[in-house]
Amino acid sequence: MPRILIPIEVASGETRVAATPETVKKLRSIGFVVSIEKGAGSSAGFLDESYLNVGAGIFSEEDGDSLKEIDVVLCVNCPEVEFLKKLKPSALVIGLLAPYGNNSLATCLESAGLSALSLELLPRISRAQSADVLSSQANIAGYKSVLLGASALDRYFPMLMTAAGTVQPAKVVVLGAGVAGLQAIATAKRLGAVVYVSDIRQEVKEQVESLGARFIEPPEIAEERTEAGGYARQVSEAFLEAQKKQLLEQLSEADVAICTAQVPGKKAPRLIDEEMLDGMRPGSVVVDLAVSQGGNCAGTKPGEIIFRNGVKLIGASDLPCTVPNHASALYARNLLSLITPLIKQGELILNTDDELIDGSLISKDGVIRHAQLMNLGGSK
Numbered sequence: 001m002p003r004i005l006i007p008i009e010v011a012s013g014e015t016r017v018a019a020t021p022e023t024v025k026k027l028r029s030i031g032f033v034v035s036i037e038k039g040a041g042s043s044a045g046f047l048d049e050s051y052l053n054v055g056a057g058i059f060s061e062e063d064g065d066s067l068k069e070i071d072v073v074l075c076v077n078c079p080e081v082e083f084l085k086k087l088k089p090s091a092l093v094i095g096l097l098a099p100y101g102n103n104s105l106a107t108c109l110e111s112a113g114l115s116a117l118s119l120e121l122l123p124r125i126s127r128a129q130s131a132d133v134l135s136s137q138a139n140i141a142g143y144k145s146v147l148l149g150a151s152a153l154d155r156y157f158p159m160l161m162t163a164a165g166t167v168q169p170a171k172v173v174v175l176g177a178g179v180a181g182l183q184a185i186a187t188a189k190r191l192g193a194v195v196y197v198s199d200i201r202q203e204v205k206e207q208v209e210s211l212g213a214r215f216i217e218p219p220e221i222a223e224e225r226t227e228a229g230g231y232a233r234q235v236s237e238a239f240l241e242a243q244k245k246q247l248l249e250q251l252s253e254a255d256v257a258i259c260t261a262q263v264p265g266k267k268a269p270r271l272i273d274e275e276m277l278d279g280m281r282p283g284s285v286v287v288d289l290a291v292s293q294g295g296n297c298a299g300t301k302p303g304e305i306i307f308r309n310g311v312k313l314i315g316a317s318d319l320p321c322t323v324p325n326h327a328s329a330l331y332a333r334n335l336l337s338l339i340t341p342l343i344k345q346g347e348l349i350l351n352t353d354d355e356l357i358d359g360s361l362i363s364k365d366g367v368i369r370h371a372q373l374m375n376l377g378g379s380k
Helices: 021-029 048-052 081-086 103-112 126-131 133-152 179-190 202-210 237-252 274-278 324-342 355-360
Strands: 003-006 033-037 057-059 072-077 092-096 115-118 160-162 165-167 171-175 194-198 214-216 256-259 285-288 305-308 311-315 361-364
Touching: 021 033, 021 048, 021 324, 033 048, 048 057, 072 324, 081 103, 092 324, 103 115, 103 361, 115 355, 126 324, 126 355, 133 179, 133 256, 133 285, 133 311, 133 324, 171 179, 171 237, 179 194, 179 202, 179 256, 194 237, 202 214, 214 237, 237 274, 355 361
Parallel strands: 003 033, 003 072, 033 057, 072 092, 092 115, 171 194, 171 256, 194 214, 256 285, 285 311
Antiparallel strands: 115 361, 160 165, 305 311
């Protein structure tokens, strides 16, 4: 029976875990032996005892357990190189492995003879929806971004009629109507704000309006397709310039701007520049979900709140980590959905004829399958 290990996440600020007692129980029922590193789930509210109660073992190298006995590692972020080097050749690592331009990871997988599935590369097709980690985590980020904005704002979100007069609702501008953006729209509307949405894709207008928001029509500039494989793609500088001019007026009236526009493997497009910030009123708030990729807004920094002429710039990186219990539960279910079809008669099979596996399998027994994407042999 293949043996799965759930390690402690070592990335700074990471509070999630790749399996919960619920998914461990299901993993065991389909033929896996599951071990969890001591304390791996505690930051997300899952104690070791809860894993033991569903049949998991507690893994500890200090107690003589060896990583050479592990067949599959389920993780949130990529483990450290020294950890990977201790695994046996052909072991499979599944998680958010940050593959883009990751020369060092490619070299490590190659030298250690490991297989690896990078969840960032799962194609966004109907069959992959239940395994779509990026969407489940983006949903959380979109929700939490609005709560951050509302908390930092110097005004109410909803319209209130009081004996002292009427308070007008806050105006929220959401940049990007992907998964995070749509959840931000829904959350802002539930809190009573008036919501405007900007997106480069005309086809999302119906979704935006179905949530009660107002769609800002994209600039009328001839563009190539703005979406590929379910992910947004980069657009021209001319398009971005036209979009900025269009947003200048909207942002001058905004109380909160939520920035969600990201392109996989690329620097985030700069949608709010210094001139646009100059036009925003003191007390308004910008929440930048793309800050880890360079930011949609000028001046934002990961994990920091910056005051710029009275405007609060919030670099909202790693928001799912601030809701670790539900973030872990959803992430773990995504992994369970992905790995369940891979086990057949007690054996783990990586079938590259399956487009889900083919698209996300970056290494097979040490053979790098996406060398150009990972920049193998080049500078990182």
